[in-house]
Amino acid sequence: MKANEFNYLLRATAGKKTITERSKDFPKWYQDVIEVADLAEHGPSKGSMIIMPYGYAIWEAIKSELDARISEAGVANMYFPMFIPEGLLTKEKNHIEGFSPEVAVVTHAGGKELEEKLVVRPTSETIIYDSFNRWIQSYRDLPLLINQWANVVRWEMRPRMFLRTTEFLWQEGHTAHATEKEADDFAKAMLAVYKEIAQDILAISVIDGEKSESERFAGASRTYTIEPMMQDGKALQFATSHNLGDNFAKAFDVNYSAEDGSIKPVWQTSWGLSTRSIGGLIMSHSDDKGLVLPPKIAPLKVVITTVGASDDKVKKAAQELSDSIEETTLMDDRDISPGEKFYAYEKRGVPLRIEIGPRDIEAGQVVIVSRDNGEKQSVALSDVAKTVTQELEAMQKRLYTQSQERLKNGVVDCKTEAEAVAAVEKGKFARVDFKIDSKKEAQLKKNHAITVRCYPFGQDGKAILAKAY
Amino acid sequence: MKANEFNYLLRATAGKKTITERSKDFPKWYQDVIEVADLAEHGPSKGSMIIMPYGYAIWEAIKSELDARISEAGVANMYFPMFIPEGLLTKEKNHIEGFSPEVAVVTHAGGKELEEKLVVRPTSETIIYDSFNRWIQSYRDLPLLINQWANVVRWEMRPRMFLRTTEFLWQEGHTAHATEKEADDFAKAMLAVYKEIAQDILAISVIDGEKSESERFAGASRTYTIEPMMQDGKALQFATSHNLGDNFAKAFDVNYSAEDGSIKPVWQTSWGLSTRSIGGLIMSHSDDKGLVLPPKIAPLKVVITTVGASDDKVKKAAQELSDSIEETTLMDDRDISPGEKFYAYEKRGVPLRIEIGPRDIEAGQVVIVSRDNGEKQSVALSDVAKTVTQELEAMQKRLYTQSQERLKNGVVDCKTEAEAVAAVEKGKFARVDFKIDSKKEAQLKKNHAITVRCYPFGQDGKAILAKAY
Numbered sequence: 007m008k009a010n011e012f013n014y015l016l017r018a019t020a021g022k023k024t025i026t027e028r029s030k031d032f033p034k035w036y037q038d039v040i041e042v043a044d045l046a047e048h049g050p051s052k053g054s055m056i057i058m059p060y061g062y063a064i065w066e067a068i069k070s071e072l073d074a075r076i077s078e079a080g081v082a083n084m085y086f087p088m089f090i091p092e093g094l095l096t097k098e099k100n101h102i103e104g105f106s107p108e109v110a111v112v113t114h115a116g117g118k119e120l121e122e123k124l125v126v127r128p129t130s131e132t133i134i135y136d137s138f139n140r141w142i143q144s145y146r147d148l149p150l151l152i153n154q155w156a157n158v159v160r161w162e163m164r165p166r167m168f169l170r171t172t173e174f175l176w177q178e179g180h181t182a183h184a185t186e187k188e189a190d191d192f193a194k195a196m197l198a199v200y201k202e203i204a205q206d207i208l209a210i211s212v213i214d215g216e217k218s219e220s221e222r223f224a225g226a227s228r229t230y231t232i233e234p235m236m237q238d239g240k241a242l243q244f245a246t247s248h249n250l251g252d253n254f255a256k257a258f259d260v261n262y263s264a265e266d267g268s269i270k271p272v273w274q275t276s277w278g279l280s281t282r283s284i285g286g287l288i289m290s291h292s293d294d295k296g297l298v299l300p301p302k303i304a305p306l307k308v309v310i311t312t313v314g315a316s317d318d319k320v321k322k323a324a325q326e327l328s329d330s331i332e333e334t335t336l337m338d339d340r341d342i343s344p345g346e347k348f349y350a351y352e353k354r355g356v357p358l359r360i361e362i363g364p365r366d367i368e369a370g371q372v373v374i375v376s377r378d379n380g381e382k383q384s385v386a387l388s389d390v391a392k393t394v395t396q397e398l399e400a401m402q403k404r405l406y407t408q409s410q411e412r413l414k415n416g417v418v419d420c421k422t423e424a425e426a427v428a429a430v431e432k433g434k435f436a437r438v439d440f441k442i443d444s445k446k447e448a449q450l451k452k453n454h455a456i457t458v459r460c461y462p463f464g465q466d467g468k469a470i471l472a473k474a475y
Numbered sequence: 476m477k478a479n480e481f482n483y484l485l486r487a488t489a490g491k492k493t494i495t496e497r498s499k500d501f502p503k504w505y506q507d508v509i510e511v512a513d514l515a516e517h518g519p520s521k522g523s524m525i526i527m528p529y530g531y532a533i534w535e536a537i538k539s540e541l542d543a544r545i546s547e548a549g550v551a552n553m554y555f556p557m558f559i560p561e562g563l564l565t566k567e568k569n570h571i572e573g574f575s576p577e578v579a580v581v582t583h584a585g586g587k588e589l590e591e592k593l594v595v596r597p598t599s600e601t602i603i604y605d606s607f608n609r610w611i612q613s614y615r616d617l618p619l620l621i622n623q624w625a626n627v628v629r630w631e632m633r634p635r636m637f638l639r640t641t642e643f644l645w646q647e648g649h650t651a652h653a654t655e656k657e658a659d660d661f662a663k664a665m666l667a668v669y670k671e672i673a674q675d676i677l678a679i680s681v682i683d684g685e686k687s688e689s690e691r692f693a694g695a696s697r698t699y700t701i702e703p704m705m706q707d708g709k710a711l712q713f714a715t716s717h718n719l720g721d722n723f724a725k726a727f728d729v730n731y732s733a734e735d736g737s738i739k740p741v742w743q744t745s746w747g748l749s750t751r752s753i754g755g756l757i758m759s760h761s762d763d764k765g766l767v768l769p770p771k772i773a774p775l776k777v778v779i780t781t782v783g784a785s786d787d788k789v790k791k792a793a794q795e796l797s798d799s800i801e802e803t804t805l806m807d808d809r810d811i812s813p814g815e816k817f818y819a820y821e822k823r824g825v826p827l828r829i830e831i832g833p834r835d836i837e838a839g840q841v842v843i844v845s846r847d848n849g850e851k852q853s854v855a856l857s858d859v860a861k862t863v864t865q866e867l868e869a870m871q872k873r874l875y876t877q878s879q880e881r882l883k884n885g886v887v888d889c890k891t892e893a894e895a896v897a898a899v900e901k902g903k904f905a906r907v908d909f910k911i912d913s914k915k916e917a918q919l920k921k922n923h924a925i926t927v928r929c930y931p932f933g934q935d936g937k938a939i940l941a942k943a944y
Contacts, residue, residue: 014551047606049555049556049602050556050559050560050563050602050605051556051558051559051560051591051593054556054558055556056553056554056555056556056606057553057554057555058553059551059552059553059621061553062551062552062553062554063551063552065554066552082528082531082532083528083531083532083535084525084526084527084528084530084531085525085526085531085534085644086518086525086526087518087519087520087523087524087525087641087642088626088642089520089523089579089628089641089642090519090520091519091520094519106586107585107586108585109584109585110558110581110583110584110585110593111581111582111583111584112579112580112581112582112595113580113581113582113583114579114580114582115578115579115580115628115630115641116576116577116578116579116630116631116632117575117576117630122520124520124579126581126595133518133519136519137516137525152528156626157557157625157626159558159584161584161585161586163585172556172558172584173556173557173558175554
C-alpha cells in the first residue's frame, strides 16, 4: 500500500537535531520528542499550539478508532455552537465555579459591543442541556445519546504541548437517561471504551476508578477516570466519564413524563477524550532516540529505504516491495546518506524500517529493523509481507506488556502517609487504605504536589496517590 | 448492512408537520425543509446554528468524499489555533479591510483583560502564513500543501441556516509554490475537485469561472468559483479557490532561495468548502414533501418498513431483507400507522423505501418506492438487493440530469443591460458579453440585487449575472 500523503515527512527543514536524555530532564525530553518528530509547534498566542501534519495524523487515527466505538454504542454525532451566552454558563452553580477562572470571553463582534457576552466553550454541558430541555418530553425520547468532535478553550496558566494548551481538540459525549442506574452504567460503559482505546490501541496500561470529591468534574455527582503511569512515574488523567446525577437536569429543567404520567428529571452523563491523550502516548513509549508509536496507531507503519547505490534496479525492487505490503508503507529512494534517512523515520517512531540495496537484491533478501528494540532481521524477499504483519503484531504486544509491567511494578502498597509520600517521591504510585478526607487531600497537594488519582474499581476503597501531569 | 446509528431518526418529537409550498414562499419552504428533516436548529445566540445528527451525518459524508480527494492531491491535514492575534490579522491590507467588519473579538481570558486582543478566525490565511514564513526557506520546501477542517466565525447581519451563520464548519486549504503559474494551476485544480464533489457526488450542475475584481476574496489576485442554480433561479456560491499571487508572501515575508541562489517570494493559493454546501444541496433537489438527497451522499440509503399486521414472521423477513442489502439500510418494524412511518423517511429524503407486509411475503415480493419521483415497483424478494443498487444509481443520474437541465435552460444570452435585468427578474441567469466595469457592477447590485456571479471559463469573457444567496 502506498502512502503518498506522508511526503511531508521528507520536508527538509523539520525538527531539531538533538534530544535531551529522559533520565536527565524528563520534561525537556518530552518537548524535544515533540520537536524532532515534528508533532506540534507553539502558536503565536500564549499557550496555543499548531498541530503539525504528523501529530494530526495520530489524532485522526485515535479519532477514527474512538468514533467507531461511540457510534457502536448508539451515540449520534452532531454539532453545537462554540459560543455560550454567559447567562447559560452560570445556571449550574458548581459548574460555573469550576470553569469561570478558565474561560475566554468574546465581548465585541461585527464591530459592536455585544449585549450579552459570549463565552468560548470550555466544555458544552450548559449549551447542550439547554437544548435537551426542548428535545426531551417523554420517556420515549430517552435515552438521548449524542457526541460532538470540537475545539474547546481553557485558559491555562502553565501551558504544555498537548497536555495543557489554551485550545485543544476533543470529543464530548452527552447523554440523558430515565434512571440514575442507567446513567451510571452508561458513564462506566464509556469509561470502558476509553480503557479499550488506551490499552488495546495505544498499548497503554491504565488503572480505572473513581475520582475523589475534590477532583470531580465541576457539576458531576461522580467522575470516573483512567490513569496510566508515565515513564517518570507520574500519572496522567487520560480520559474521564462523569455521572452528572440530576444536577444539570434541575438547573436546566430537563424533565420527562414517565409511563405512569409522573414528571421526573433525567439523569445525565458526559465524557471526553482530548488531544492530551497524545501527550500520554508520547510519555508512555518514546525513548532517547525520539518517538515510539504502537503499530495500531502509527499513521505510517513501514518505511522502505534504499541504501547504497540507489540505481533504477534498486528503486524498482523497493517500489515492488512497497506495493506488496498491505500496511501503510512509504518508499524513500532519495539519494541521501542512509544515516540521515534512518534517523528521519527513527525519531518519528515509524514501527518498521526495511533496508534494501544492491547487495540485498543479489542475496534475495532485505533487512527489517524494529523501532522499539532496534532489533534487525534478514528476511527473504518472498517472506517480507508476512514478516511485516507478524512483527507489527509482536511490537504492539511488546509495548503493551512493557507498559503493563511498569504499572504493575510501579504501584506500592503503603500503610502510612509518610510511607506513601516517600514512595511517590521515588516515582511510584502509592496505594493506601487509610482514610483521606478533603483536608488531608489539600495538604498532600500543597506540601507534596501529590493528588488522589482515583479509588480503583474493585479494590475496597483503597486510593492511588501520585504526582500527575 | 445495518444502520443502528440512525435510530435517532425515530425520535418522537422531531420536526413540524407542514411544509410551505416552494412556489408560494421559497425561503420559507427552505426553512421548513430543514425543520421537518431535522437537519438543524437555531442556537441560543443570534445567528448560530445547532447541526442536528441527520444534518451532521450529511456533512460527514461530504467531508469524507472531499477529504479523500484533498489527500489524493498530496495535501496534508493539520490544525492551527482559532485565535489570531490582532496584529497578525492586520498585516495584509486588503484582507483586513474585507474581514474587519465581520470578526468576533476575545478581549478577556483567564479572568484578565488581554494585552493583545484575539480575533476568532474568520479564515486562517494570516495565522498560517505567519508559520509558512518559518517553514519555507528553500525551493526544496516547495510546494507546501496543507489543509485544515475547522470552525470559523463571521458575524452575519442577515443569518440564514447553513447559508450564513455566525459560526460555520469548513475546510480551508493553503499552499505555497515556487512559481505564479504553478500556484494558478493548483488553485484551478482544487476548483475542479469542488466541481467533482458538486456534480458527481451531490448531483448539482455548476458553472465554473472567475469572479470579478469586486467579488474577489479579500487579498486574492484571482478568485475562482463554482455557481449552481437553485430551484428558484438564484445562484449560490458553492465553493471558491483563490490565487493569492504574492500578496500574502510580501505581507508575511514568505520567501525562498531558488536553485540559482536568488531570494524570491512564494506564490500562494487558498480554497474552501463549508457547511453552506448543505444549503445548496437542499435548494437543488428537495420538493414540497421535504428533503430529497442524491443516493451517493444520503447517510441512509434504504429504509425497510413493515406494513399491515407486523407479526414476528414479517419482522423476521424484514430483518433478513435488511441484512441482504449491501447499502446502509434501516429496518423500522414499529407498530405505528404506515402513513406515519412513510412520512418520517419521505420528509428526510431517504432515497428508497421498501414496504413489506404479510401479503407481500405470501406473494414473495415487496414494493420499492423511489423518493425523487414517487414511483413504485413490485420486486421479487430474490431481486431486491440487485434492484436497490440499480435504482440508487438511476436516481443519482436522474437528479443530476434534472439539475443539468435546469442550469442549461436557465442561462439566457442577453445583449443589453435591460434584457439582462428582465431575464434575472424572471429567475434566469443572464449571460452577457458587454463590458461591466466596477461602477456598473455596483449599480446593478444596488438597484436590482444582481451580481456578476462569474466569468465562465472558456466563454470569451462573457459574464453571468444573477441574484444569489
